[in-house]
Amino acid sequence: MAAQETITMVGIPKDISRIxxxxxxxxxxxxxxxxxxxxxxxxQLLLQVPQTAVETIDCVREGCWEADIIILADTxxxxxxxxxxxxxxxxxxxxxxxxxxRVDRPPxxxxxxxxxxxxxYSKIVWVSTTQASTEAAIAGADQTAVDTIxxxxxxxxxxxxxxxxxxxxxxx
Amino acid sequence: MYELLHKKITETTSLTEEEFEVCKTLxxxxxxxxxxxxxxxxxxxxxxxxxQKGVLRSxxxxxxxxxxxxxxxxxxxxxxxxxxxxxRQPSQFNIxxxxxxxxxxxTPSSWDILLEKIPALERYFRILIQxxxxxxxxxxxxxxxxxAEEKYSSLxxxxxxxxxxxxxxxxxxxxxxxxxxxxxxxxxxxxRK
Numbered sequence: 001m002a003a004q005e006t007i008t009m010v011g012i013p014k015d016i017s018r019i020x021x022x023x024x025x026x027x028x029x030x031x032x033x034x035x036x037x038x039x040x041x042x043x044q045l046l047l048q049v050p051q052t053a054v055e056t057i058d059c060v061r062e063g064c065w066e067a068d069i070i071i072l073a074d075t076x077x078x079x080x081x082x083x084x085x086x087x088x089x090x091x092x093x094x095x096x097x098x099x100x101x102r103v104d105r106p107p108x109x110x111x112x113x114x115x116x117x118x119x120x121y122s123k124i125v126w127v128s129t130t131q132a133s134t135e136a137a138i139a140g141a142d143q144t145a146v147d148t149i150x151x152x153x154x155x156x157x158x159x160x161x162x163x164x165x166x167x168x169x170x171x172x
Numbered sequence: 173m174y175e176l177l178h179k180k181i182t183e184t185t186s187l188t189e190e191e192f193e194v195c196k197t198l199x200x201x202x203x204x205x206x207x208x209x210x211x212x213x214x215x216x217x218x219x220x221x222x223x224q225k226g227v228l229r230s231x232x233x234x235x236x237x238x239x240x241x242x243x244x245x246x247x248x249x250x251x252x253x254x255x256x257x258x259x260r261q262p263s264q265f266n267i268x269x270x271x272x273x274x275x276x277x278x279t280p281s282s283w284d285i286l287l288e289k290i291p292a293l294e295r296y297f298r299i300l301i302q303x304x305x306x307x308x309x310x311x312x313x314x315x316x317x318x319x320a321e322e323k324y325s326s327l328x329x330x331x332x333x334x335x336x337x338x339x340x341x342x343x344x345x346x347x348x349x350x351x352x353x354x355x356x357x358x359x360x361x362x363x364r365k
Contacts, residue, residue, distance in 0.1 A: 065201060066203045
């Protein structure tokens with residue numbers, strides 16, 4: 001039996017991320033949710049899968065420090081202050097950015113490419129899907145990180161398509 | 173977060189500031205809660221682990237379900253299953269946290285990069301592995317020839333505050349003696365003082 005790894009989700013998921021979370025709770029990962037008002041969301045999850053191991057934590061730095069994988073579930077929360085809090089504790093960790101518009105390439109503005117610059121030693125993986133779909137586009141500079149997320153999405157019922165590479169990270 | 177790692181490395185090896193900055197980018201900072209696993213039997217050991225804070229133990233479970241503790245790791249110590257880490261074969265060990273821990277983990281690929289970029293660390297890890305071999309040899313000799321009191325005294329010398337942080341039954345397991353023998357030994361040592 002593999003040691004349980006922790007996926008930390010930053011923010012209460014909206015739409016797509018919410019669907020993904022509902023799938024993730026049925027995988028072997030421990031879910032740690034960073035949100036100040038997550039009780040209703042947790043209750044919904046527990047109704048779906050009563051044995052779900054989901055916890056909440058207030059501090060984003062602490063939550064990401066415990067993480068093996070970080071999912072930025074509410075991208076509206078991403079700003080420089082958040083990045084500064086998680087930068088040190090996300091070194092060499094997979095950080096997933098979820099885009100809720102199905103496109104075949106990562107957006108040019110902000111988001112995943114800028115995120116790689118702001119978190120130079122993290123392994124950024126961009127995932128794009130839509131609410132009605134179980135298909136996802138995925139991109140990342142680190143192949144091992146991409147493969148890990150592909151596997152997680154597959155366990156969650158998603159089919160993935162690898163699209164263009166993101167810029168090189170500096171995780172060596 | 174990295175102060176203790178820096179201290180331990182520079183006790184045996186010189187590092188420039190730039191080299192240590194590179195070092196920091198290759199370790200994964202990880203918090204583990206009490207009773208969480210870092211490694212379970214059957215996993216491939218993905219990390220060599222440096223303990224910044226807390227206590228970990230490495231142990232095997234026998235056919236009767238008894239836990240046999242191989243190693244403790246307190247602040248400043250390293251822990252891993254080197255066989256599994258280096259050969260990528262399934263581990264026979266479990267590693268879990270006896271307290272909430274702050275750890276620095278390094279993967280095989282990052283370790284290779286680390287040693288390539290910072291040759292001074294080859295010396296550090298060579299000394300670390302040498303010392304580990306010496307300790308393992310002494311522990312094997314101790315298991316064969318030492319009395320319970322001598323084993324316990326050696327443990328206290330290496331880990332002075334371990335009795336405050338680790339349950340008695342785990343200390344007994346590590347020493348290869350029964351709880352009753354440990355209790356008696358401690359009582360006898362205390363009465364002599």
